[in-house]
Amino acid sequence: xxxxxxxxxxxxxxxxxxxxxxxxxxxxxxxxxxxxxxxxxxxxxxxxxxxxxxxxxxxxxxxxxxxxxxxxxxxxxxxxxxxxxxxxxxxxxxxxxxxxxxxxxxxxxxxxxxxxxxxxxxxxxxxxxxxxxxxxxxxxxxxxxxxxxxxxxxxx
Amino acid sequence: xxxxxxxxxxxxxxxxxxxxxxxxxxxxxxxxxxxxxxxxxxxxxxxxxxxxxxxxxxxxxxxxxxxxxxxxxxxxxxxxxxxxxxxxxxxxxxxxxxxxxxxxxxxxxxxxxxxxxxxxxxxxxxxxxxxxxxxxxxxxxxxxxxxxxxxxxxxxxxxxxxxxxxxxxxxxxxxxxxxxxxxxxxxxxxxxxxxxxxxxxxxxxxxxxxxxxxxxxxxxxxxxxxxxxxxxxxxxxxxxxxxxxxxxxxxxxxxxxxxxxxxxxxxxxxxxxxxxxxxxxxxxxxxxxxxxxxxxxxxxxxxxxxxxxxxxxxxxxxxxxxxxxxxxx
Numbered sequence: 001x002x003x004x005x006x007x008x009x010x011x012x013x014x015x016x017x018x019x020x021x022x023x024x025x026x027x028x029x030x031x032x033x034x035x036x037x038x039x040x041x042x043x044x045x046x047x048x049x050x051x052x053x054x055x056x057x058x059x060x061x062x063x064x065x066x067x068x069x070x071x072x073x074x075x076x077x078x079x080x081x082x083x084x085x086x087x088x089x090x091x092x093x094x095x096x097x098x099x100x101x102x103x104x105x106x107x108x109x110x111x112x113x114x115x116x117x118x119x120x121x122x123x124x125x126x127x128x129x130x131x132x133x134x135x136x137x138x139x140x141x142x143x144x145x146x147x148x149x150x151x152x153x154x155x156x
Numbered sequence: 157x158x159x160x161x162x163x164x165x166x167x168x169x170x171x172x173x174x175x176x177x178x179x180x181x182x183x184x185x186x187x188x189x190x191x192x193x194x195x196x197x198x199x200x201x202x203x204x205x206x207x208x209x210x211x212x213x214x215x216x217x218x219x220x221x222x223x224x225x226x227x228x229x230x231x232x233x234x235x236x237x238x239x240x241x242x243x244x245x246x247x248x249x250x251x252x253x254x255x256x257x258x259x260x261x262x263x264x265x266x267x268x269x270x271x272x273x274x275x276x277x278x279x280x281x282x283x284x285x286x287x288x289x290x291x292x293x294x295x296x297x298x299x300x301x302x303x304x305x306x307x308x309x310x311x312x313x314x315x316x317x318x319x320x321x322x323x324x325x326x327x328x329x330x331x332x333x334x335x336x337x338x339x340x341x342x343x344x345x346x347x348x349x350x351x352x353x354x355x356x357x358x359x360x361x362x363x364x365x366x367x368x369x370x371x372x373x374x375x376x377x378x379x380x381x382x383x384x385x386x387x388x389x390x391x392x393x394x395x396x397x398x399x400x401x402x403x404x405x406x407x408x409x410x411x412x413x414x415x416x417x418x419x420x421x422x423x424x425x426x427x428x429x430x431x432x433x434x435x436x437x438x439x440x441x442x443x444x445x446x447x448x449x450x451x452x453x454x455x456x457x458x459x460x461x462x463x464x465x466x467x468x469x470x471x472x473x474x475x476x477x478x479x480x481x482x483x484x485x
Contacts, residue, residue, distance in 0.1 A: 026176050034183060041187050045194035052201035058208070060300030063250050065257040076248070076259055080212065080300045082204055117298040119248060121259065 054146050056082035061142055061152035062119070066092075068134025068156040075122040077142055077150070079114045085148070086113045087122055091141040092130065100130040132156035208299070215301040216240035220276060222310035224287050231285040231307070235278050236295055238271040245270050245298040246279060252304075253291035260285055264298075287311070329474035330378030331418065331458060337373035337425075342366065347407075347429050347442040360483040365445040369429040370404050372456065376418040382472055384460035386414040390428035391457065394450045394484075404428035404443045411436075415460065447484045453477070 058081030065074040073092070079085045087109050090102040107124040114120045122142065132138060136156050143149040221235035231251075238244050246269035249260045263269045263279045271277045279295075289308035296302045339355035342365070349369060358370060370390045376382055390404040407427040409416040414434050418424050431443040456476040461469035 023175065026179065030179055030183075037183060037187050041190040044191055048194040048198040052198040055198075056201045056205045058205070062248060062296045062300060062302060063252070063257050063259070063294060067255055074257070076250070078247070078296065078298075078300045080208065080298075082201060082208070117245075117247065119259075119262065 050146075053083045054148060057085055057144060057146055057148040059085055059087075059142065059144060059148060059150050061140060061150045064140050064152050064154040066132055066138060066140070066154050066156050068132050068136070071127040071131050073124045073127060073132075073140075075124075075140060075142060075152075076119055077114075077122060078119045079116055081148075082116055083146075084113050084115045085120075085144045085146075087120060087142055088145045089141075089143040090122060090124065091139075091143075092127070092132075093139045093141070094130075095137060100127065102127075211242055212299045212301060214240050214242040215244050215297055215299055217244055217246070217271070217295060217297060217301060217303045219293060219295060219303050219305040219310055221278075222293065222307055224311055225283075229287055230283060231281045231287055231293070233278050233280050234293060234295070234310070235276055236271060236303075237276040238273050240301075241273050243270055243272050244301070246277070246295055247298045248294075248296040249279065249281065250294040250296070251285060251288075251291055251307075252294060253288050257294075329476070330376060330380070330382060330462075330472070331374045331474055331476065332377045333456065333476050334373040334375065334423070339371045340365075340368050341371065343369045343429055343442045345442070347440060361445060363445075363447065363449050363484045367442040367444050369407070369427055369442070372426050372428070373423060374418065374426060375423045376420055378462070379420060380465065381420055381463040382418040382458075382460055383413075383415045383463065383469075384418065384426075384458050384472075386434040387459045388426075389457050391455045392447070393453045393455065394447055395453060396450055400447065402443060402445070402447065403431070405430040405433050405440075408434055445484070450484050452484065 338358040342353040
């Protein structure tokens with residue numbers, strides 16, 4: 001009778017140790033789940049954050065100085081959104097459909113980054129092979145680093 | 157005993173599953189909170205941007221004035237009016253002429269450029285900006301709303317029309333009437349002016365005045381001479397009974413042709429005496445003021461010819477209504 005009781009009471013591990021092992025296993029198993037879920041959360045948060053920044057990024061081209069025969073251009077861009085902006089690209093399209101693209105290396109922005117309400121002056125000191133013709137309407141497009149832009153039509 | 161052990165084992169399993177559940181719940185809640193926070197943050201910024209757009213749509217500024225320096229060579233001040241429904245802040249002044257567009261200044265750097273709705277602000281400009289009548293001056297606000305106007309229009313106002321309304325010069329046609337040179341005088345039965353009576357201002361005449369003549373003053377403002385004929389009349393029309401109209405016919409200055417010449421740019425008096433168009437035979441009777449107490453409209457009708465520059469004549473007719481009525485007292 002004693003033998004039987006002893007056999008039935010025999011445990012491979014103490015309950016505390018067993019609980020600790022289970023906890024450890026659960027924790028180890030949860031680590032990838034946790035990493036995956038926090039990554040997902042961070043990505044989602046980042047997505048909403050960027051979406052919010054793009055949504056609140058807004059620029060206005062106030063004036064453009066582009067004259068016929070003069071191979072340079074000055075563009076006055078105001079940030080009217082909540083997000084600070086940096087101008088990355090300027091497109092000048094002609095009525096015949098030809099497009100002239102100027103990257104960050106082709107112009108100077110003063111200041112480089114502007115906050116809400118401030119003005120940045122984009123100066124393209126050399127338009128390259130493109131020389132604007134007088135009394136022709138050109139479309140100027142300015143894009144920020146996040147792809148937000150504005151359009152302005154000017155008669156050179 | 158076995159049953160007791162089994163119960164213990166079950167309790168242990170419940171404990172572990174509770175911990176796991178807690179883990180999962182915590183994880184789930186933290187993820188959800190994170191996601192919701194990000195989403196609400198996004199919503200918040202969208203609302204903020206919508207507010208900016210809404211405010212921008214309420215903005216409107218108008219350039220209303222421009223002052224030049226004492227030498228009239230450079231721009232001195234520009235006046236802006238807030239015609240919108242929200243306070244604005246002026247952040248840029250540009251000048252665009254035929255060759256270039258230049259940012260003149262950001263006035264907010266040296267003065268408070270906030271303008272309340274309905275208010276105006278005088279913004280002083282930095283010296284040395286030359287005044288060019290055909291150049292445009294452009295003002296922009298912090299929200300990117302612009303207004304532009306020609307400098308000449310702002311400085312000197314819009315061009316005045318050649319013809320301006322002047323109640324003393326109410327005319328449409330080549331003869332301009334001088335309303336303040338308008339008289340009447342008693343005549344005899346044969347139509348001659350009574351030498352004992354002076355000319356009276358024509359705006360009121362006593363009732364039952366009897367035979368009278370009217371004298372008006374006109375100027376030929378056409379570039380052609382005009383000859384008016386004997387059918388030209390001075391018509392008095394009572395307001396209450398227009399059918400009792402009384403005409404006074406022209407007393408011609410040329411008694412042979414029964415006409416009167418009105419030379420270019422010359423002021424002439426025209427006399428109206430007769431009840432009928434003047435006849436060469438001289439049998440006409442003068443018109444008599446017979447109207448009772450009343451207020452009358454007056455119309456001048458002219459008939460005649462223009463003397464064209466090539467020597468020919470073309471017909472001429474004109475009606476001049478008086479600005480005010482004459483009164484028979």
